Amino acid sequence: MELRHLRYFVAVAEELNFGRASARLGIAQPPLSRQIQRLEAELGFSLFDRSKRRIELTSAGAVFLGHARGVLENVELGVREARRTSAGERGRVAVGYPSSLAYTGLVGLLRAFRLEFPDVELTVRELSMTGQIEAIKSGQLDVGFIRGPLSDKSIAVECVRREPLVIALPADHPLAGHARLKLEKLASEPFVFFSRPRAPAFFDLLVALCQKAGFSPRILQEAPQVDILSLVAAGFGISILPASVREIRRADVVFRPFAGAPSTELLLAWRTGDTSPSRQAFVNLVRRVGVRLETEEP
Amino acid sequence: MELRHLRYFVAVAEELNFGRASARLGIAQPPLSRQIQRLEAELGFSLFDRSKRRIELTSAGAVFLGHARGVLENVELGVREARRTSAGERGRVAVGYPSSLAYTGLVGLLRAFRLEFPDVELTVRELSMTGQIEAIKSGQLDVGFIRGPLSDKSIAVECVRREPLVIALPADHPLAGHARLKLEKLASEPFVFFSRPRAPAFFDLLVALCQKAGFSPRILQEAPQVDILSLVAAGFGISILPASVREIRRADVVFRPFAGAPSTELLLAWRTGDTSPSRQAFVNLVRRVGVRLETEEP
DNA sequence: TCCTTTTGATACCTTTGAGGTATGGAGGCT
DNA sequence: AGCCTCCATACCTCAAAGGTATCAAAAGGA
Known part of the structure; x- marks a missing residue:
């Protein structure tokens, strides 16, 4: 049995007329008759009572019709749901x-x-x-x-996203007045960084920057959270951060671009x-x- | 899409291996691959992820699998129920x-x-x-x-069932002693019959019997129910009934076969x-x- | 790294069966 | 009775399902 048989059967059951059903299905009438016969042969019982001029559903046919409709609807539903899943909509x-x-x-x-x-x-x-x-x-x-x-x-x-790195330093820092800074000038400053285990790549990037500027950073604190800024504000040290931290507007910290405009x-x-x-x-x-x-x- | 595609898909999804699935389905592997490809092409999305050695269901495939299983089960169920209906078991x-x-x-x-x-x-x-x-x-x-x-x-x-007619008469009737009776002997007796409108054919059969015996029955009472026997016992008249009324065993009524052994x-x-x-x-x-x-x- | 094994895809052929046309035959209406 | 309607049958064509042989790529082992 194939879905075709179910589709044909439902059409005939609804039209109660092979001619109209075949027209609705877009096929000729004899193939439709044959498919229904084949279906009945496979099932082993009649779906239609053809003794009268107007064919009628047998009681078994009526029971089968309900299931056939359900199956066809379920196929449709399954395709739709799977398609939505495939499109990432589920x-x-x-x-x-x-x-x-x-x-x-x-x-x-x-x-x-x-x-x-x-x-x-x-x-x-x-x-x-x-x-x-x-x-x-x-x-x-x-x-x-x-x-x-x-x-x-x-x-x-x-x-x-590619964003420049900026230097974060306390608002009352001596160098806070400069619009641009050179990393070299900060060689002796204490630094506050993300703790290395949490972001090794970024940590190493910062260290490499300092190396390029000719010094090894004196890392005073490896902060676990973004409250690096609080530490900076409190004067524990300065830090190098992605420019997006500027969104966190604090009066006690200033951000300055620096030479070479390195980015992350x-x-x-x-x-x-x-x-x-x-x-x-x-x-x-x-x-x-x-x-x-x-x-x-x- | 046909049920075949669903059956094949479920087999492959369960085996996660085209070779084993094809063996289980009793077909060769290449046709199975093709049918799955065709199904995917019709659906417009992939059901399996073939990038690795061991194929995997895509998320859409997993969703579709559930529906496919449901559809196949529903087809089975529908056939069974319709068959039971057809066999008169429902x-x-x-x-x-x-x-x-x-x-x-x-x-x-x-x-x-x-x-x-x-x-x-x-x-x-x-x-x-x-x-x-x-x-x-x-x-x-x-x-x-x-x-x-x-x-x-x-x-x-x-x-x-074909059963003989018997004459029912009160136990104290003068003719109760005879083992067999001739209807002719009862010509002058009053009769108690079913009322004609309720069973015209049977009524007319009894009248015809009497006619054949040479008389028109004097019908005293046309009883509506089986309590004809009560009327007989009470002496309102005698009656002609199917032999099965003998099952109602009453001491005050006797049943006698009669000549010609007419039956109903x-x-x-x-x-x-x-x-x-x-x-x-x-x-x-x-x-x-x-x-x-x-x-x-x- | 190279070879083997496993497994799915491809190419090409065979065969089944679905669909089409023409026609028959039976029930129902005039 | 005769026609009309409607389903079934006969026969043909062709699409497509299944088979065989083979390739290609990935995983595993020496």
Whole structure:
């Protein structure tokens, strides 16, 4: 038995006339008669009572009709649902982000995704770079925003934003008056960095910058959170951060670009070979709308 | 799309291996690959992720798998249910019977039917011959037990029992002593009959019998119910009844066979052209087990 | 690294069966 | 009675399902 037989049977049962049914199905009448006969032969009982001029459903036919309709509807439904899933309109995406991103485009991004894919279950988790990478590898996370270079074959990345680095220093710092700074001038300053285990690549990038400027940074504090700024404000040291932290407007900290305008990449990362349409939809959305700061105009 | 595609898809999804799936389906591997490809092409999205050695379901494929399984199960279920209906194992049968039959094989018959077709809703109604014929014609009744000849093209009949007629007379009647009676001897007796409108054919049969015996019966009472026997016992008259009324054992009434041993037919009647399998099953059962008196051995 | 094994895809052929046309035959209406 | 309607049958054509042989790529082992 094939779906064709069910489609034909439903048509005949509804028209109660082979001629009209065949017209509705877009085939000739004899093939339709044959298919119904074949179906009846396979089932082993009659679906129609042909003794009278006007054919009638047998009671078994009436029972079968209900099921046949249900089956055909279910096929339709299945195709639609699978298609939606395939288009990424269903499913779930777990997004990881570093605390620094909470102040930038993430909120707008999530809002846009919700709007476009209301049936996708969207979960977000604040995680360090390292934590995100682990979570992506283990499948707990579908996409993550990570900073700096990454070379891991099991993780695919795409740069979604390139932003300059800035120097953060207390508002009352002697050098705060300068509009631009040279890193070399800061050689003797104490530094406050993200703790290395949480974001090794970024940490190493900063160290490399200092090396290039001719010194090894005196790292006084490796802060675990974004409250690096508080430490800077409190005078524990200065820091080098992505420009987006400017969004966090504090009177006691100033940000200054510095010579060479080094920049860092914000990467969108996911498991290589992950074919989840929802994940792909998320990546596509990020590609399309980008990750903009809240204060930027689209 | 055909059921074949769903069957193949489910097999591949369960085996996650085209070779094993094709073996399970009893076809070669290349046709299976092609059918799955064709299905995917028709759907417009992939069901399997073939990038790795071991194929995997895509998320859309997983969604579709659930529906495909459901559809296939539903087809199976539909066939089974329709087959049961066709075999008369489902549905309903309304059986009519005359009051006289309540004392004979009806109870056993209904019990046997219940046992064999537990899912058929069985309803019984006590009706006169006339009432049954009307109810059968109007579709309120599926089968009925009626007595005597019937010639009505819209009703099909089958004789299920032939029984002799007996004369019922009060135990204290002068002629009660005779083992056999001649109807002629009763010419002057008052008679108690079923009322004609309720069973015209049977009534006329009795009158014809009397005519043949050379007299017109003096009908004193046309009783509406089986309590004819009570009237007979009370001395209102004598009666002619089917032998099965002997089942109603009363000390105040005796039954005597009479000359010529005339008999009456118990007919099973149904609407001509009624193809209801439940009705047919009932008729078949009656044919098989017959309508026996409770006291008869099968 | 290279070879083997496994497994899915491709190419090409065979055969089944679905659909088309022409026609027969039976029930129902005038 | 005769026609009309409508389903079934006979026969043909062709699309497509299934088969065989083979290739290509990925995983695993020496």
